[in-house]
Amino acid sequence: QTRFKVAVLAGDGIGPEVMAEAHKVLNAVEARFGLTFERTDALVGGAAIDAVGQPLPPQTLSICQQSDAILFGSVGGPKWTGLAPDQQPERGSLLPLRKTFDLFCNLRPGQIYPAFADLSPLHPRVSSQGMDVLCVRELTGGIYFGEKGRGENSAFDTQTYSTAEISRIARVAFEAAQKRSHKVTSIDKANVLQTSILWREVVTEVAKDFPDVALEHMYIDNAAMQLIRSPQQFDVLLCDNLFGDILSDELAAIAGSMGLLPSASLNGSGFGLYEPAGGSAPDIAGQGIANPIAQILSAALMLRYSFGLEEAAKAIEQAVQQCLQQGIVTRDIQPDSSYGTADVGSAIANAI
Amino acid sequence: QTRFKVAVLAGDGIGPEVMAEAHKVLNAVEARFGLTFERTDALVGGAAIDAVGQPLPPQTLSICQQSDAILFGSVGGPKWTGLAPDQQPERGSLLPLRKTFDLFCNLRPGQIYPAFADLSPLHPRVSSQGMDVLCVRELTGGIYFGEKGRGENSAFDTQTYSTAEISRIARVAFEAAQKRSHKVTSIDKANVLQTSILWREVVTEVAKDFPDVALEHMYIDNAAMQLIRSPQQFDVLLCDNLFGDILSDELAAIAGSMGLLPSASLNGSGFGLYEPAGGSAPDIAGQGIANPIAQILSAALMLRYSFGLEEAAKAIEQAVQQCLQQGIVTRDIQPDSSYGTADVGSAIANAI
Ligand SMILES: CC(C)[C@H](C(=O)O)[C@@H](O)C(=O)O
């Protein structure tokens, strides 16, 4: 297969700017590998609220449905913070997309690159040891989607997990660990939560199918601590929806280079949503200084996971490494840099 | 009042060693201020499991009930990790104690002392700016104590919060902020959880009674990130039970000096449980090298919050500062130190 359909949801803030650079890179990949990425733009987030009154319009959903993957920019900004929680750009677009497409598996890598260790807010005695962690987060269950509501003077949320939900995400984590450093740290709060006790049981059971992967269980509070103290002890973090939300952001903060971190949200049949880990950064939007690398690496993940184009994905990743090595980076990476968003995007596209 | 009853639950690991030093310091306070702390030892945690088969024996509970406060050491260790979750030393003692005495309010300070900034795992460019955060955690509600259970191939936990539960802990946070830097950051996940939406509403309402305190709301995932990036932005963190569990440990990791951090768990009538933030540290137990300061500072908090002995509490805190300044510290604080647990305890007692 050489033809793929991509729904492009650029969104708000820096979304459209960094998406423009991902397009350049995808064009370069088309040319080099003889591929066609048929791209269709669709409204999402605040831009969609402004245009048609809702963060995820039916038309956008139907474009996604007709595509092989979603390339997502970022959504949200000060303009829409006054809206009711379920109508806000982030929540109102991401949660229904995850549920509609059963994107149960969220992958978020976090690295400290030795050459850029100083970007990390950790002490050099820690960051100099490097870090290479993959957070595997369950994304369609748990307290996010359980029964919830309001009483007269109270409110409640329910967290439920089934054996099937836990084992399918656990398998992803173990398979990922097999291609990495063969260690899974499963995060729970089994000293308090029944769902965590089940989580621990199911993960322990799944681990039996992966004798070459070491499994460790860790309480969420301890993990929040260990990630700061010695992040190099981790390889794959396996988390439920809520704990994964927290730890993947903590991981990104520790890496220190939000502008470099992509993410992938996948279902069981190869469909996925790919987005930078960082937000819409309204404070720097429109200035041409946003780092496009996380968006470009998200496109690389799309090629790998949804299109099976490993070689093309690697080509993008190598081009990114090359630019990093040559110092062609935006100022979030090198404060005195004079390169802008478009410079970095073009350099990466040219390197392909 | 000059006479106070203290239930002393030393527990496991380094618990008994550091508790011995707290006794020295309490003796010094008795002598200097003409007070009497009538102390009764009671079994708890692993030690209690070994002796009588349960982590919180009825006899211990009744000693606590007859006291004005509980001075708690630490519980747990490798010996008991195989037990069922609800019989383990930590969970099996702390959760019932919290519930029995309605200890709804947990206070956990986290500081980076300029003189010891290098203890922090954060980069000097961050840690040199210092940090002084108080985490105020709701401790008897939320997902810890909601309905929970197992289905055939599933499990569930319920998080509930009432207006009353939220407003009483919010008041504590605002009152604390009035004595500090007049800022409360309330942590929630209001873009996903109904309990968080209620939390935000109630906290906003309570804030109206504290016009001299600035209120800010922050999502838990963002807070986990911001705490690492720029901890100096925070004064008081107001958290529900689960988020407070995670953030207070993250805060302790950032401070880097677990051996210096006390905690207080209080109810509405002055009764409280006081314990070091660190664990039982079985790896160094019995070697006489554990840092007793967190236990000693926990005793100071007991004097302040449960006994209203502000002057005596300050005397302990000043004595601790003096020892820190003189370098009379264990090796977790200064790796080349030759002082042991007893040296530090005696020095603090002598300084009173
Ligand atoms: C916007 C929000 C609902 C979402 C989440 O909590 O999952 C976001 O924080 C994320 O991690 O993608």
Ligand SMILES: CC(C)[C@H](C(=O)O)[C@@H](O)C(=O)O
């Ligand atoms: C032992 C455990 C139940 C407890 C908690 O989660 O509250 C502990 O982590 C704490 O923070 O005191």
